[in-house]
Amino acid sequence: MFVKSEISILQKRMADSRRFIQVIMGPRQVGKTTMVKQLIAQLEVPTVFVAADGVASANSTWISQQWQSARFQLLSGGAEECILIIDEIQKIDNWAEVIKMEWDKDSIENKNIKLVLLGSARLLLQRGLSESLAGRFEIIQMTHWSFAEMQEAFDFSVEQFVYFGGYPGAASLIDDEERWREYVLHSLIETTLSKDILMMSRVDKPSLLRRLFELGCGYSGQILSMTKLLGQLQDAGNTTTLSHYLELLDSAGLLTGLEKYAPDVARQKMSIPKWQVQNTAFSSVYNPYSFEQCKQNPDIWGRCVETAVGVHLIRSQRLQRTEVTYWREGNDEIDFVLKKSNNVIGIEVKSGRTQSAKGITAFEKKVRHDKVLLIGNSGIPWQNFLKSDVNILFEM
Numbered sequence: 001m002f003v004k005s006e007i008s009i010l011q012k013r014m015a016d017s018r019r020f021i022q023v024i025m026g027p028r029q030v031g032k033t034t035m036v037k038q039l040i041a042q043l044e045v046p047t048v049f050v051a052a053d054g055v056a057s058a059n060s061t062w063i064s065q066q067w068q069s070a071r072f073q074l075l076s077g078g079a080e081e082c083i084l085i086i087d088e089i090q091k092i093d094n095w096a097e098v099i100k101m102e103w104d105k106d107s108i109e110n111k112n113i114k115l116v117l118l119g120s121a122r123l124l125l126q127r128g129l130s131e132s133l134a135g136r137f138e139i140i141q142m143t144h145w146s147f148a149e150m151q152e153a154f155d156f157s158v159e160q161f162v163y164f165g166g167y168p169g170a171a172s173l174i175d176d177e178e179r180w181r182e183y184v185l186h187s188l189i190e191t192t193l194s195k196d197i198l199m200m201s202r203v204d205k206p207s208l209l210r211r212l213f214e215l216g217c218g219y220s221g222q223i224l225s226m227t228k229l230l231g232q233l234q235d236a237g238n239t240t241t242l243s244h245y246l247e248l249l250d251s252a253g254l255l256t257g258l259e260k261y262a263p264d265v266a267r268q269k270m271s272i273p274k275w276q277v278q279n280t281a282f283s284s285v286y287n288p289y290s291f292e293q294c295k296q297n298p299d300i301w302g303r304c305v306e307t308a309v310g311v312h313l314i315r316s317q318r319l320q321r322t323e324v325t326y327w328r329e330g331n332d333e334i335d336f337v338l339k340k341s342n343n344v345i346g347i348e349v350k351s352g353r354t355q356s357a358k359g360i361t362a363f364e365k366k367v368r369h370d371k372v373l374l375i376g377n378s379g380i381p382w383q384n385f386l387k388s389d390v391n392i393l394f395e396m
Contacts, residue, residue, distance in 0.1 A: 001034075001038070002149070002152065002153035002168075003035075003038060004031050004034075004035050004142070004149070006024075006035060006140055006142055007035050007038060007039060009140055010022065010024070010035070010036075010039055010116070010140060011039065011042070013138065013140075014039070014043070014083065014114060014116075018081070018112050018113070018114050020136060020137055020138045021099070021103060021115045021116075021117060021133065021136050021137040021138070022114075022115065022116045022117070022137070022138055022140060023116075023117045023118075023119070023125065023129065023137050023138065023139045023140070024036070024116065024117070024118045024119075024139075024140045024142060025118075025119050025120070025122050025125050025126075025139060025140075025141060025142070026120065026122075026141060026142030026143055026253065027120060027142075027143070027144060027192070027252065027253025027254075027278070027279075028120045028188065028191060028192050028195075028196065028252075028253070029167060029168070029169050029187075029188055030142050030143065030144055030145065030167075030168075030253075031142065031145075031168060032087075032118050032120070032142055033051075033087055033118065035142075036049070036085055036087075036116065036118065037049070040085075043083065045079055045080075045081050045082065045083060046070075046073040046074065046077055046079050046081075046082040046083070047082070047083045047084075047085065048066060048069050048070045048073060048082065048083070048084045048085065049085045049087070050066050050085070050086055050087070051086075051087035051088055052086065052087065052088040052089055052090075052091040052092050053087070053088055053091070055091065055092065057091055057092060057093050057200075058093050059092065060092055060093055060094045060095065060097075060098045061098075062092065063086070063092060063095060063098045063099065063102070064098060064102060066084065066086065067084060067102045067113070070082050070083075070084040070113050071106075071111060071113065074111060074112065074113060080112060081112040081113070081114060082112070082113050082114070083113070083114045083115075083116065084113055084114070084115050084116070085115075085116040085117075085118070086115075086116070086117055086118070087118045088118065088119060088120065089117045089118065089119050089125075090119040090120070090121045090124040090125050090128070090200065091195075091199075091200065095128060096128030096129065096131060096132035096133055097132050099115070099117070099132070099133065100132045100133055100136070103115060103133075103136060117137075120192075120196050120252070120253075121196045121197070121200060121251060121252060122251040122252070122253070123201075123247070123248065123251030123252075124200055124201070124251075141318050141319055143253075143315045143318045143319060144165070144166045144167070144253065144278055144279040144311070144315065145166030145167070145168060146166060146312065146315060146386075146387075147161040147166070147308075147312070147386040147387050148387050149166070150166050150168075150171065151387070153168060153171070154168070154171040154172075156171070158383045158386055158387070159291075159295060160174060160291075161280070161308065161386065162280060162301075162304050162305055162307075162308040162386075163280065163284050163291045163294060163295075163304060164180065164280070164281060164284065164291070165279040165280040165281030165282070165284065165311075166279055166280075166281070166311075167184065167188060167279065167281050169183070169187070169188070170183050170184055170188070170281065174291075177290055177291060181285050184281050184282075184285045185285055188281070189213075189254070189282065189285070192252050192253070192254060193209065193210060193213070193252075193254075196252045197209065197248050197249070197252055201248055203245070203248070204241075205241070208233060208241070208242075208245065209245045209248070209249070211233055212229075212233065212242060212245050212246065212249070213249055213254060213255055213282075214286055215229060215232060215233070216246070216249070216255045216257075216275045216277070217255065217277055217282045217283045217285075217286045218283070218286055219275040220255075220275050220276055220277045220282075220283045220303075220307050220310070221274070221275070221276065221303055221306045221307050221310065221335075222274065222275055223272055223273070223274045223275075223326065223328060223333075224272070224273070224275060225272040225273075226239035226242045226243060226272075226273070227239060229242065230242070246273070250278075253278050253279075254277070254278060254279075254282065255275065255276070255277055255278065255282070256275075256276045256277075256278060256314060257273030257274065257275060257276070258273060258274040258275075258276050258310075258324060258325055258326050258336075259271050259273065259274075259325050259326075260272065260274075260325060260326060260327065260328060261325040261326065261327045261337040261339075261344075261367070263368075274326045276307070276310045276311075276314060277307060277310075277311065278311060278314055278315075279311060280304065280307055280308050280311055283304075283307050284304070301351065302349075302350075302351045305349060305351035305382050306335060306349040306351070308382075308386060309335070309336070309347070309349050309375055309382060309385065309386070310324075310335075310336065312385070312386055312390065313336055313338060313347070313390060316338075316390035316391070320340075320390065320391055321340065322338055322339065322340045322390065322391075323338070323339040323340070324336060324337070324338060324339075325337045325339070327346065327359075327363055327367060329362065329366060332358065332359045332362035332363070333359045334346045334347065334348055334359050334360065334363045334372075335347055335348050335349045336349075337367075338390070338393065340394055343370050343394050344367070344368065344369040344370055345369065345370055345371050345372070345373060345393055345394070346360065346363045346364075346367070346369055346371070346372035346373070347372075347373050347375060348360050348372070348373070348374050348375065348376075349375045349376060349382065350374060350375070350376035350377070350378070350379075351375075351376050351377070351382050360372050360374065370394075371393075371396070373393065
């Protein structure tokens with residue numbers, strides 16, 4: 001069985017003394033629960049693993065009941081410690097307040113119960129953590145799978161990754177594209193929308209949220225204002241509503257609106273978004289072209305590759321505290337701008353036969369930067385880039 005690299009972080013923290021609650025967050029179906037179960041198989045201490053799926057959201061006492069079970073394991077077995085793991089914690093109302101109460105009680109009474117929380121709704125988790133558990137937790141961020149992981153685990157080619165994306169559960173279905181599409185649409189996308197967004201956030205227009213996601217996937221890699229998008233949506237409300245829905249989609253690991261790079265943070269926040277899926281499976285599932293048809297059309301395949309590069313950069317943003325934006329001034333444009341601390345790198349993606357990139361020249365003249373990179377046949381091969389650690393770009 002493939003083992004995610006994040007397990008080493010969790011192993012180290014579980015071996016450490018009880019100091020912080022460990023919070024594992026990431027999109028659905030990226031291996032959070034599997035990783036924790038792999039850890040449990042290695043542990044020699046009592047462990048209580050429970051999931052909030054199927055528990056009534058109002059039943060916050062359920063958390064205390066699980067904690068009592070962990071205390072019983074600790075005291076009855078004479079062990080020095082016990083580990084309590086709660087999956088999908090964000091589904092319980094007021095979960096953070098109950099966690100705080102029980103955690104602080106154990107701290108006062110010197111009960112060595114270590115706590116691991118898992119959740120797939122990042123926005124809801126962060127809200128609870130910041131409001132009630134400040135100073136009591138550490139985060140282990142998990143993301144959609146990278147090309148390197150999909151290649152090692154499922155022998156994916158780089159072309160397969162560009163089109164089918166980084167979902168381990170869908171990997172065995174790619175030889176039957178219709179079956180693969182149905183799985184991604186219903187088991188991944190619809191489940192995330194229904195369980196992680198609509199059931200736990202106020203969404204007055206669910207059909208608008210779904211349509212926004214579909215359009216965003218279709219426009220992935222393109223710069224399009226909310227105002228222009230309104231013209232393609234029925235019963236669209238206003239741009240504030242769309243911005244809120246995009247924030248929810250981003251927190252669920254589905255769709256992001258990249259901001260325009262600007263030294264002025266206020267100008268950057270008010271910019272027109274560049275739409276970017278967080279897994280290439282999302283753009284491909286709404287693509288009318290098959291895998292083979294996409295590969296044979298240079299223009300379509302070029303957009304697929306650019307989307308995959310964006311996914312790779314978004315993943316680094318989640319894991320390595322880099323900032324990913326785009327740059328455009330007039331007709332000149334750079335696909336991505338990568339920033340870490342005070343280092344700024346422009347990235348232009350050219351995967352087809354045409355390798356001209358006039359936006360690079362304009363960017364170099366108008367933006368204070370460290371370097372500009374071309375991803376493509378005349379620069380860094382995109383196949384190699386998708387397998388690389390983005391951090392090395394700052395070391396070149």
